[in-house]
Amino acid sequence: MTDDLMSRDGRTIADIERLRFFPATATGGAGSYVVEEGGRRVLDFSGSWGAASLGYSHPAVVEAVSAAVGDMGAICLGSCAVEPAVGLAEDLLARMPDERERRVWFGHSGSDANDAVVRLLEAAMPRRGILSFVGAYHGGSAASMSVSGHSSQSHAPARPGLTRLPYPDPYRPQFAPDLVEGALADLDRRFESEIEPDEIAAVFIEPIQSDGGVIVPPAGFLKGLEERCRAHGILIVVDEVKVGIGRTGLFHAFEAEGLSPDIVVYGKGLGGGLPLSAVVGPAALMDFSSAFAIMTAAGNPVCAAAGRAVLRTVEEEGLTANAAAMGERLLSGLARLAQRHALIGHVRGRGLACGVELVRDPVSREPASSETAKVVYRAHQLGLILYYVGMQSNVLEFTPPLTLSAAEADEGLAILDRALEDVAAGKVADEDVARFAGW
Ligand SMILES: Cc1ncc(COP(=O)(O)O)c(C=O)c1O
Numbered sequence: 002m003t004d005d006l007m008s009r010d011g012r013t014i015a016d017i018e019r020l021r022f023f024p025a026t027a028t029g030g031a032g033s034y035v036v037e038e039g040g041r042r043v044l045d046f047s048g049s050w051g052a053a054s055l056g057y058s059h060p061a062v063v064e065a066v067s068a069a070v071g072d073m074g075a076i077c078l079g080s081c082a083v084e085p086a087v088g089l090a091e092d093l094l095a096r097m098p099d100e101r102e103r104r105v106w107f108g109h110s111g112s113d114a115n116d117a118v119v120r121l122l123e124a125a126m127p128r129r130g131i132l133s134f135v136g137a138y139h140g141g142s143a144a145s146m147s148v149s150g151h152s153s154q155s156h157a158p159a160r161p162g163l164t165r166l167p168y169p170d171p172y173r174p175q176f177a178p179d180l181v182e183g184a185l186a187d188l189d190r191r192f193e194s195e196i197e198p199d200e201i202a203a204v205f206i207e208p209i210q211s212d213g214g215v216i217v218p219p220a221g222f223l224k225g226l227e228e229r230c231r232a233h234g235i236l237i238v239v240d241e242v243k244v245g246i247g248r249t250g251l252f253h254a255f256e257a258e259g260l261s262p263d264i265v266v267y268g269k270g271l272g273g274g275l276p277l278s279a280v281v282g283p284a285a286l287m288d289f290s291s292a293f294a295i296m297t298a299a300g301n302p303v304c305a306a307a308g309r310a311v312l313r314t315v316e317e318e319g320l321t322a323n324a325a326a327m328g329e330r331l332l333s334g335l336a337r338l339a340q341r342h343a344l345i346g347h348v349r350g351r352g353l354a355c356g357v358e359l360v361r362d363p364v365s366r367e368p369a370s371s372e373t374a375k376v377v378y379r380a381h382q383l384g385l386i387l388y389y390v391g392m393q394s395n396v397l398e399f400t401p402p403l404t405l406s407a408a409e410a411d412e413g414l415a416i417l418d419r420a421l422e423d424v425a426a427g428k429v430a431d432e433d434v435a436r437f438a439g440w
Pocket residue numbers: 050110111112113115138139140141207211212240241242243268269
């Protein structure tokens with residue numbers, strides 16, 4: 002029996018918990034690098050799907066977590082007013098875009114946070130309908146899956162009363178001649194015919210649709226959606242789990258269009274790697290006691306302390322501005338790569354939430370799904386962690402730590418350049434990638 006980490010993983014970890022793209026291992030991490038079994042350092046352009054907002058082993062998180070765990074690790078927020086959790090709630094409330102009275106709920110993951118929103122809506126709102134988007138990923142737990150629309154979750158039943166709208170995609174526009182006008186007119190038409198708007202409780206939206214393909218909605222769409230929701234009393238739930246907390250060069254991604262959401266959902270980067278999520282919503286809804294449910298360790302002092310350290314560090318180290326600057330550097334480097342590699346169909350993103358869509362043909366835009374699997378496989382061989390997303394599994398996703406340096410950005414671009422070249426030259430075989438299912 003082989004005893005390397007990958008073999009032990011194969012004997013112990015459930016397949017349903019795996020999302021593997023290449024034979025990666027991890028025994029440590031520092032800054033933007035993961036340390037693999039055997040000691041190789043690999044640059045991480047995924048940042049563990051955006052969770053490693055400050056990279057790995059950032060001293061601010063290490064210190065905050067160590068202090069909290071050495072002090073009162075297990076205290077339950079549900080039954081006790083706990084300093085780090087209340088402090089973190091105050092930090093989040095202070096960042097809301099308007100003066101409405103709000104409360105904060107804490108959980109462990111983006112999934113349970115979106116679940117909590119569905120539970121609250123169900124309990125507190127007489128309206129039964131929900132809107133979300135084709136391609137949306139709001140989580141892997143029952144209720145969050147039931148309002149998602151991602152191809153990887155086709156096994157999960159949609160929530161009764163759910164309507165999925167097309168998420169406007171500038172590279173693959175669903176409406177012509179004007180994508181924004183078309184998408185909003187489509188919504189208006191639905192409100193007049195197939196959906197009763199006064200029966201809709203809320204719309205769930207990702208301000209950049211991440212797992213659906215890093216789709217940046219065209220300017221004006223989010224605002225137009227907000228206006229229509231306001232007109233019909235539909236609550237706006239913005240899922241900032243992947244792109245919030247400074248990643249897009251703004252604290253909230255929704256600020257790009259000056260939205261004022263009713264409910265904001267946080268996860269991933271908020272905990273800097275620790276299991277932490279939060280929902281910030283209207284007090285009347287968040288205090289609705291008939292929706293009572295409790296999770297013993299939610300908002301625990303260790304994770305809350307990590308969250309406070311992340312928010313403080315993002316501010317003190319100017320990481321929102323760094324995300325904007327490094328994002329521009331990545332996007333212009335990727336645009337240069339697009340001129341040399343026929344596989345690159347589209348480069349897009351905002352700050353350090355970038356996507357590169359790979360296609361077989363620039364005119365037909367046929368998704369290059371197997372080639373994408375090979376590119377990330379080869380990139381890993383060459384020293385770069387990069388995963389892919391998208392309904393056709395053909396979009397490279399870049400969500401590196403917000404602490405990324407210019408040298409690291411350039412290093413990753415150089416590796417990707419070579420990986421694209423090697424795949425085009427046929428250096429990666431179908432069999433190499435066959436055992437990695439990806440999405
Ligand atoms: C936008 C969005 N919401 C929610 C989730 C679920 O978060 P988690 O996997 O931490 O439960 C994800 C995960 O990819 C996400 O991208």
